Amino acid sequence: MTKARDFVGPYRLARLIRTGHSCYVWEAVKEATKERFALKMLRSDVAKDRDEIKHLKHEWEVAKDLHHPNVIRIYDFLTEYHSPFLVLELFSALNLKQVLREGPEPLAYLAEKIIQQSCHGLHYLHQRGWVHCDIKPDNMLVDDDGNVKVIDFTISQRSKRNLLSFLGFKQPIRGTRSYMSPEQIRGETLDGRSDIYSFACVIFELLGGRPPFTGSSPNELLEKHLRSSVPTVMVHNKDVTKECADLIRRMMGKKRETRPESMWEVLQEFRNIQIFSKKPQPPEFKLSQLDTGPVTDADALKQLPRAESDQDRDKD
Ligand SMILES: Nc1ncnc2c1ncn2[C@@H]1O[C@H](COP(=O)(O)OP(=O)(O)OP(=O)(O)O)[C@@H](O)[C@H]1O
Ligand SMILES: [Mg+2]
Numbered sequence: 001m002t003k004a005r006d007f008v009g010p011y012r013l014a015r016l017i018r019t020g021h022s023c024y025v026w027e028a029v030k031e032a033t034k035e036r037f038a039l040k041m042l043r044s045d046v047a048k049d050r051d052e053i054k055h056l057k058h059e060w061e062v063a064k065d066l067h068h069p070n071v072i073r074i075y076d077f078l079t080e081y082h083s084p085f086l087v088l089e090l091f092s093a094l095n096l097k098q099v100l101r102e103g104p105e106p107l108a109y110l111a112e113k114i115i116q117q118s119c120h121g122l123h124y125l126h127q128r129g130w131v132h133c134d135i136k137p138d139n140m141l142v143d144d145d146g147n148v149k150v151i152d153f154t155i156s157q158r159s160k161r162n163l164l165s166f167l168g169f170k171q172p173i174r175g176t177r178s179y180m181s182p183e184q185i186r187g188e189t190l191d192g193r194s195d196i197y198s199f200a201c202v203i204f205e206l207l208g209g210r211p212p213f214t215g216s217s218p219n220e221l222l223e224k225h226l227r228s229s230v231p232t233v234m235v236h237n238k239d240v241t242k243e244c245a246d247l248i249r250r251m252m253g254k255k256r257e258t259r260p261e262s263m264w265e266v267l268q269e270f271r272n273i274q275i276f277s278k279k280p281q282p283p284e285f286k287l288s289q290l291d292t293g294p295v296t297d298a299d300a301l302k303q304l305p306r307a308e309s310d311q312d313r314d315k316d
Contacts, residue, residue, distance in 0.1 A: 007031075008028070008039065008041070008081050008082075008083070008085065009078060009080070009081050010030055010031060010032060011028040011029065011030055011031070011037065011039060011087075012028060012029045012030075012031055013026045013027075013028050013039070014026070014027045014028055014029050014036075015027040017038065019043075022042060022043060022046050022049075022052050022055075023040050023041060023042055023043065023056075024039075024040075024041050024043060025038055025039070025040050025041075026038065026039045026041060027090060027092075036090045037075070037087050037088060037089070037090050038087075038088040038089070038090045038091070039085045039086070039087060039088070040056070040059075040085060040086040040088060041083050041084070041085035041086075042056060042083045042084050042085065043083070044082070044083055047082065047083040047084065053079075053084050055154050055155075056077065056084055056085075056086060056154075057077060057084075058153075058154065058156075059074065059086060059152070059153045059154050059156075060074060060076075060077035060086055062130060062153040062156045063153050064077075065128075066124070066125070066128060068120070068121055068124040068125075069120075069121075070117045070118065070120045070121030070124070070147075070148050070149060070150060071121045071124060071125060071149065071150050072088055072089055072091060072141070072149045072150065072151045073088065073089035074086055074087070074088050074089075074153075075087045075088065075089070088151075089149075091141045091143070091149045092143070092288075093141045093142055093143035093144075093147075093149070093288065094141070094142065094287060094288060094290065094292060095137065095138050095139070095140060095141055095142070095151075096114075096137035096138070096140045096141075096142050096202070096206070097136070097137035097138040098290065098292040099142055099287050099290060100137055100205060100206070100209070101290065101292065102290055103209050104205075104206060104207055104208065104209040104237065105280075105283070106283040106285070106287065106290075107142075107206060107287070108207075108239075108276065108280035109279075109280040109281060109282045109283075110142070110145075110146035110287075111206055111207060111275055111276075111280070112270070112275055113145075113146035113147075113148075114140075114142055114146050114148055114206065115203060115206075115270055115275075116267060116270060116271070117146070117147060117148035118140060118148050118150065118199065118202075119199075119263050119264075119266055119267035119270065120267065121148060121149070121150040122135070122150060122192075122195055122199060122263045123262065123263035123264050123267065125150065125156075125195075126159065126192035126195070126262065126263055129158055129159050130153070130156050130157070130158065130159060131156060131157050131158075131159050131190045131191060131192055131194055131195055132150065132153065132156050132195050132198075133155045133156055133157055133174070133175055133184065133190060133194065133195070134152060134154065134155050134156075134174075134175055134176060134179075134198075135150075135179060135195050135198035135199050135202060136176045136178070136179045136198065136201075136202060137202055137205060137206075138152075138176075139151050139152040140202070142287065143287075143288070144286045144287050144288050155174045155175065157190055159190070159191045159192060160189035160190060160191060161191035161192070171187045171188075171189075172187065173185060173187055175198075177218055177221045177222060177225075178201065178211040178213065178214070178221065179198040179201040179202065179211065180198065180222070180225055181193075181194040181197035181198060181225070181256070182197075182225055182226050182254050182255075183256060185222050185225055185226060186226075191256070192262060192263060193256035193259050193261075194256070195263070196251050196256075196259050196260060196262075196263060196266060197251060197252055197253075197256070197259065199251065199263075199266070200212075200248045200249075200251030200252045201213075201252065203233075203248055203251075204233050204248055204252075207233050207236075207237050207240050207244070207248075207275070208233040208235075208236030208237050208240070209236055209237070210236060212230060212231055212233075212252065213225060213228065213231075226254070227254075230248075230249045230252045232245045232246075232249065233245045233248055239276045239277055239278060239280070240275065240276060240277075241273065241274050241275065241276065241277050243273045243274070244273055244274070244275045244276075247266075247269055247270070247273065251266065
């Protein structure tokens with residue numbers, strides 16, 4: 001029996017993929033065509049919160065015209081139902097953070113592909129004039145074959161490459177501390193090179209199993225990004241080559257002028273080096289079979305108020 005509250009407009013909610021701070025991400029089926037989508041929907045407790053709606057709308061504005069195999073498609077932004085939501089391409093894969101919970105070893109044989117596909121996606125985003133601003137493992141989906149989709153454009157900004165960094169207004173700091181570039185921490189104008197820094201932190205974690213900097217307090221962590229010398233990933237994984245470790249360090253230059261110029265340059269550099277000194281072997285299990293812990297939030301369904309237009313379906 002299909003309940004009204006399983007529906008949001010034309011979409012039947014099939015499976016809760018993730019619960020976030022302000023959003024639920026659902027796998028949903030458009031009943032008319034049987035196509036599957038992901039719906040990123042504001043939780044009902046913040047469904048009327050102006051800022052939250054603004055963030056979701058912003059994500060739509062950023063991504064509605066983006067078409068690239070390594071960037072998630074966003075098809076629609078709907079506000080006429082009980083909670084505003086985005087309609088996204090469904091990519092049935094875990095995010096990189098989930099996959100890394102078992103450590104970096106099972107991913108080693110896919111590392112080259114994951115890095116290259118991420119570079120392609122981010123290069124495309126930069127060419128379209130955007131800086132992602134929140135590149136981290138949670139915001140990259142990776143399937144069993146190492147295909148990558150960059151997601152979550154909530155805090156993406158227009159690139160301000162040609163503006164001097166100290167011009168313009170200081171911005172409130174937004175981003176994720178473990179992956180934030182020094183200029184993002186200082187609230188300066190951003191360009192693609194900030195994503196290069198954050199992406200280097202992701203690669204460090206992909207190969208070494210932990211981000212380059214950790215701290216016992218948020219401030220300590222930010223201080224390290226601003227001032228501590230960048231560690232080499234070889235300390236955490238002795239199979240990583242020195243040329244790869246050096247490239248990661250260069251991508252994490254404190255001054256953006258010292259980093260590779262563009263994501264395209266990063267891609268070319270990775271194509272010219274070896275990541276590991278010996279060829280990694282595939283694990284005996286599929287990444288998608290990893291136990292990622294519970295995602296089902298029993299409250300998610302209960303929280304959905306009944307949509308008036310859907311009442312009739314209760315009779316099914
Ligand atoms: N299109 C999609 N297909 C499959 N899974 C997705 C899709 N979009 C998001 N997800 C899953 O939902 C998670 C959260 O999505 P997203 O990063 O867009 O939301 P969020 O804004 O980070 O949520 P919050 O910050 O509130 O935790 C992702 O890490 C991923 O696991
Ligand atoms: Mg996210």
